[in-house]
Amino acid sequence: MNPIVNLILFSILGLAMLLLSVFAITTKSLLRSATYLLLVLICTAGIYLFLNYHFLAAVQVSVYAGGVVILFVFAIFLTTKKDEALLPHEKKRYLYAALMILFGTGVTFFMLWKSKFLFSNNTVVFGDEQLSMQLIGQTLMGTEKYQYLLPFEVLSVMLLACIIGGILIARKDKEL
């Protein structure tokens, strides 16, 4: 692909993502918010595609967009009464929050700007080749260095705990 086209596409994607993020956190309707989130997540998958991490993009779409957002939607339905508007907070809170994130962005950018080394060697050109599924599978299931069987297993145990916990907490209890 043409690098320039690439860049333009990337810029559009990035800008869209940021804009959608802003919408997601400013919209008054929870459902809309969830929808914007979904769009942001899909855009992110696009970003991963730019990085040639197709598998990651797929996971992003299926897990996030497919799973998490649906969860959100269910939760919203479960917890939101009709015509319940989300009143905004008092202005002061926005001010403080804004100050803080401006400060945070400033610090982070300043830090990035100061670390010149990151900018000097990032001209690596990466091709279009995809990561092979085999490699991903081996990495996920291997026990050598740079292979992640153990985290994978632990993650499964954790998910078990979360499921048990989630059910325990969310299920309706017998009345006492």
Add this chain to the structure above:
Amino acid sequence: MIKLEFYLVISTLMFFIGIFGFITRKSMIAVLISLELVLNAVEINFAAFNRFLFPHQLEGMFFALFGIAITAAETAVALAIIINAYRKLGNININDASKMRG
């Protein structure tokens, strides 16, 4: 040419936008949605670093992968807890969850 810092700038901005939402949103679920933004931003970081700086191993990418999984689990637990809170408190207004203080 797409540079690394583009990714970093996007992720940083998204990170802080998420934080902003986290602090200012009134509904617990909205707060959680903001949190998703934050986590998403971080995962972009990992992937971008991996691809640009250390493409020979897949550490960053797998970190992002596991991150997604964990985020999902986290969302599930958090929503369960929020639903539980909704039963107890009657709404999901985060300001109401401040009985304990001082």
Add this chain to the structure above:
Amino acid sequence: MEYSILIVITPFLLFLFLGLVGGKLKPNVAGLIGTLGMGLCAVLAYTVAFQYFFNVGKIGESWSQIVPFNFVWLKFTDLLHIDLGVLLDPISVMMLVVITTVSLMVHIYSLGYMKGETGFQRYYALLSLFSFSMLGLVVATNIFQMYIFWELVGVSSYSLIGFYYQKPSAVAASKKAFIVTRFADLGFLIGILILSFYTKTFDFASLTANDAELVTTSFAGGTFMGLSLATWALALIFMGGAGKSAMFPLHIWLPDAMEGPTPVSALIHAATMVVAGVFLVARMFPVYFFAAPDVLTMIAYVGAFTALFAAVIAITQTDIKRVLAFSTISQIAYMMVALGVSEYGGHDGLGYMASMFHLFTHAFFKALLFLGAGSVIHAVHSNEMKDMGNLRKYMPITNITFAIACLAIAGIIPFSGFFSKDEILAAAYHNHPAIFWTLWFVAGLTAFYMWRLYYSIFWNGDKKYDGHHKPHESPWTMAVPLVILAVFSIFSGLIPFANFISSDNMPFYTHIDWKVASLSLVVAVTGIFVARMLYRKASTKPAEIAQKMGGLYTASLKKFYMDEVWGWVTKTVVFRYICEPIKWFDRHIIDGSMNGLAWVTQKSSTAIRGLQSGQVQFYTWFFVAGTLVIALLVLFL
């Protein structure tokens, strides 16, 4: 002569015995045991005196210092240590005799005087304690031993003044006596510290040896505020003496001390303890003379002023014991003057001898006066002159002995006071004419107020007494000491004192200086005559004269407001302007700052409670902001 230690130890054992088990004894038994013990002491003291003066004391031409007994009690450094021991030399032996004699008389006298008082046993125990302390003081071999016993006599004096502890005035008087003397002792102590720091010894013998060479050399010219350190040290030591001996302005405790039982006044506040200051200066006389002659001069002036001052006050007092007390102050001041005007060696040291001589005679006649006064008080149950008069008819023995004592103190030949006072005047006459004339005038005053006292008590109209309280002569236990002391008062002046006591321990010859003697006799007789005119019969003349004198009379009656001055210093300055502010400072500033710390902690705890608002979003804000701040600080600082 090791047995001389027994003189000191016996009263101590008596004290322990009477103090611990006295309460279980019958009062009389306790009193008798005390008296017998003191009798034993007296016998021992006489034996020692005899042996010393006629047997072993004289080595060659001079009187030696014998130390039959001495041990290290407490070692400070290799050089400085407190020894306890017995030092026998003319003055200490003389003092032994005086103390044991008077003490014995008082013991006997008290058997009658204190009869039936509660705490009779305690009284005897305390008397024994006092005797022990006083004896220990005079035989001290070193200045620190003297200080130890100095404090002990202070305490025994305190307990005896406060013997009637339920009487607030007695308690106040005892407290005053102790604190004033304690204040003086502070000077004494500091003086000792300075002296010993330079000389590295406490020992009297070392200090005084070879014309006090040790002191004069070791001080080596150190000065402080323009005066040499030796002067300071000795002046401070004199301050101790002045306190005990009631020199102006530290005399205020003595009149109040009359709150104690009269025999106690006789023993402690007339004959023995109050002369400790004189004894101290006498003991260190060579040191004073060679190392700090300025101090001696000061002593002379202080003495002269005190003598005059006390005599003037004595004229107007109406409490008979107070008259005697001021008379005591005045007479002790005489002794001090004598020391102050004295020089060293041979006839030049006449003042020294005279001082000791007067101490000796004064002890007897003043004890006699007090005991006589006690006898009177015993009879009329009052201290006030106005309650007395015409007592000669009821109390003949007391009357006669009292008159003898008055003659003695007035200095009428041939009573003992004449001889000793004459020597003092003679010594002053040659060295300080101004002082001589002062003393001369005081002698006249003395004669006047003593005879005023005498006439007021025993004559002064023909006052009748009610049947119930009819005065009567005292029992024999009280009369016998009076008689014995009267004998002493008459004859003790005839002792050739210069043979025994002199500034350099070399006997010398004295004669009566008739020019001085006649001057003093004239003024004494005048005084007596004036007193006789005014007080023999009841009349209004004294009151009229008092009226005419106006302010002077009132001032004298009020003791020149010295009590008030001191009262102001203690109550206002010390209590109100030092102690109370300190108390306030302690509670509010010091303690307040400690509590303030706690308060600040509590306040800051409350101030930051807002952090814990319960709002998750605030927590998050704080969380992220905290992280960012830390990052900023670490990155850019």
Add this chain to the structure above:
Amino acid sequence: MNFSNFLLMGQETGLIVVVIILFFCDIFSTGKTAKWFYPLSIILFSILTLWGFCPKPEGEAFGGIFVTSDMTVLMKNILNIATLLVFLQSYRWLNSKEQSEEKGEFFIITLITLLGMYLMVSANNFMMLYIGMETASLPLACLAAFNKHQEKSAEAGVKFILISALASAVMLFGLSFLYGAMGTLYFNDMSLTVLNNPVTIFGLVFFLGGLGFKLSLVPFHLWTADVYEGAPTSVTAYLSVVSKGAATFALIFALFKVFGSMDIVWQNIIWWLSVITITLGNLFAIRQKDIKRFFAFSSISQAGYILVGIIAYNAQGMTATVYYILAYVFSNLAAFAVISAVENQSGKTSIAAFNGLYKSNPKLTLVMMLSVFSLGGIPVCVGFFSKLFIFLAAASAGQYVLIFIVVLNTVISLYYYLLIILAMFIKEPEESAVATFKSDIYNRIGMLICVVGILAVGLVSGIYSYINSLNWVI
């Protein structure tokens, strides 16, 4: 694939086995056998705990993601002991009417979080550390909301999950920069490439923020009190001791192994964190009225002390810190044992409920007293020794000023600990005071262990020497 790797994971495997057994027992146990579930869990877990003390092989597994050494084994043992003590305390609560159905869940979730903590301790890779940490926190949120009948518990759950998720996000943000700066997440490799550059420092600070949340260091501590107050007492105990201990171990390994060469930077951070943590924790603790909240702030300030040991950056610091955690386990859990006994008896958690406790329950009071004395650093309780060793460690790094500030803070901490003593011994009991009661046998065993621990661990010097003899660098 090489399964011999699992041989090195003795304790983790054992734990999983226990979880599985309990899982099935929970599923298949019915009304009658249900009452055996609790003793069974205790016995199984005790066996696991005891087994932990058997010698274990050392080494790295899974290509260096996981490392086990005698030190990590000991740390896990300490966590085991603490967890066991928490279990022992929870008997009455779990058998209460509200909770009797959910015993199994409690054990399983707790043990899985414990597994997460094991992995935090043994992690030799930041990804592993992160996953371990998430495993340790997410289910904990469920535990915090475990008392479903209480509003407070629900609120605690919300607070915990939201902040913990944010903390993990912050930590991830930091980790991503660390990864960016060093190109790897393996501790061993990172320690070779670590450089004192802004990205690394930035990453380090954010990483510390994430762990600071678990350790509840100021300024990451604000959730602590609310969650501790709202969560069930046993969960609070677990949070305040086990979770904190695991975080400490993870932190100390990360700092020592990875950031050793930039010690000046993190020592500075830790210095300030420790000072403000202790001070703020103390200031808050002073005026608490609820005993669980009180212990929350107390544990915040204790976390500050832990940092004092870490700051030493040497073997002595490591030993002192581990020893401190051990001491803290016994001291703090003794207090929670008493709190839970009182709470289960009377339903009250206010400090005022403890007024005059000595008159009704002297033995409980003595346990509590030993506990607060130990926390306050009074000899001969173990807290005295552990504090002293922490200070000695800091002194070995020349941190005298820090020691001084911290020691002065102990005076404040003593003040509020004495308030507990004051309430129990001196204050007159309220009208509705806690009556005399007998706590259950399990809790009493737990208290006994704590008391023995408090009194013996300090005086028996062998324990410190043993910790000191362990190597922790493979």
Add this chain to the structure above:
Amino acid sequence: MNILLLFVFIPILMIGLLFLTNSMKTIRSIMVAGATALLALSIVLVILFLRERAIDPIAEMLFISSWSWYAPLNISFTVGVDGISVAMLMLSSIIVFTGVFSSWNMNMAKEFFLWYCLLSIGVYGFFITIDLFSMFMFYEVALIPMYLLIGLWGTGKKEYAAMKLTLMLMGGSAFLLVGIIGIFYTSGHVTFNLLEIANNLHIPIEHQRWIFPATFLGFGVLGALFPFHTWSPDGHASAPTAVSMLHAGVLMKLGGYGCFRVAIYLMPEAAHELGWIFLILTGISVVYGAFSAVVQTDLKYINAYSSVSHCGLVLFAILMMNRTAMTGAIMQMLSHGLMTALFFALIGLIYGRTHTRDIREMGGLMKIMPFASVCYVIAGLASLGLPGLSGFVAEMTIFVGSFQNAGVFRTVLTIIACCSIVITAVYILRTVGKILYGPVQNEHHLHLADAAWYEKISTVGLILAIVFMGFYPSGVAEMISNSIIPIIERLAGV
């Protein structure tokens, strides 16, 4: 087995036995037996010590034993005594013994004595150990029981007073702890043993400059050093009798002993350099305490401020840094310990009967309870330095010793300190005059009983000790003085 360990084991044994019993009679017999055993042990120790000392006049400490404790940190538990510690042990035993009798009728006696024994463990332990670590440990062991002893069995503002006392003393120990750790590390973290640090190691002067003030201040707070003395009046006023006795009698001595043994002994250079600051503070203490006592109306406050003054004198003398003054300081500790314990015993006795400590509400007690009153007078006289009682010997040794220093500064300070003897006389006599003499103020007091037998044991025991010391000071002084030589040599070697 080292004989010194018995000092710790006996109280531990007592604690164990107390746990097992509940009857008042058994409790009392345990306490009396234990306290007597401790007293006997102290006497035996004195004899053994003197004998050993005669054989071996050079060794700095005797009966040294050392057990390695925390080997990785070079911490050992080391015990050993010299003349000073023996004297302090003797003092502690006397006061523990008499304290038992003074608290004969305590409510909750079991608990009281448990804490009491714990307190004495701390005190004994502090005096027998010669390594900083154990010293500090025992120091804190001794402090903490105070809180409950005052808080539970105290009177008046007891909670406030107990808290204040504990916190201020703990604040002091905070300084101390930093100092001790500093000593350990700056001397090369080889040992905590005092003797080894003193003789084989050296603390660099730049470290001494901060360690010396820290340790001195740390111990000084316990020694009621101005301006950190305010715990003392409130604490003493609220404490029960035996606790006041033990606290003022022994615990405050820990401060002086520690200043002496740790601050001065280990850091002579800094002591020379910075001693003057503390010298001024202690000088203020001496006079300030005395002046404060003059206007107090509560008996215990009077005595507490008097303790400030007397303990100030202890530190003052220690800082004079010569053999005589230091000997005096130790003697003053003994003397003050005994007489202030006697005071508190008597105040407790009086308070127990009259239920007031306000001197304005009392009067004429001499008539009502002669025994107690005479004892009070004796205590007062000891306090104002009457020869023949312990106070005199100690104060004179201090004054003479202090005066042996050259230089106007120290001389002037000594003279100022001397002034305290007058002020002491003022407040003692004021108190005695108000409460014992004069007419009886309150009719109800007329029927009060004199001291009971157990109170008599306690007071007479203390008086005997005071008198013994007052009459035979040279024995005590010599034992102490010999033990000071090593310290003096170190100071001189600077």
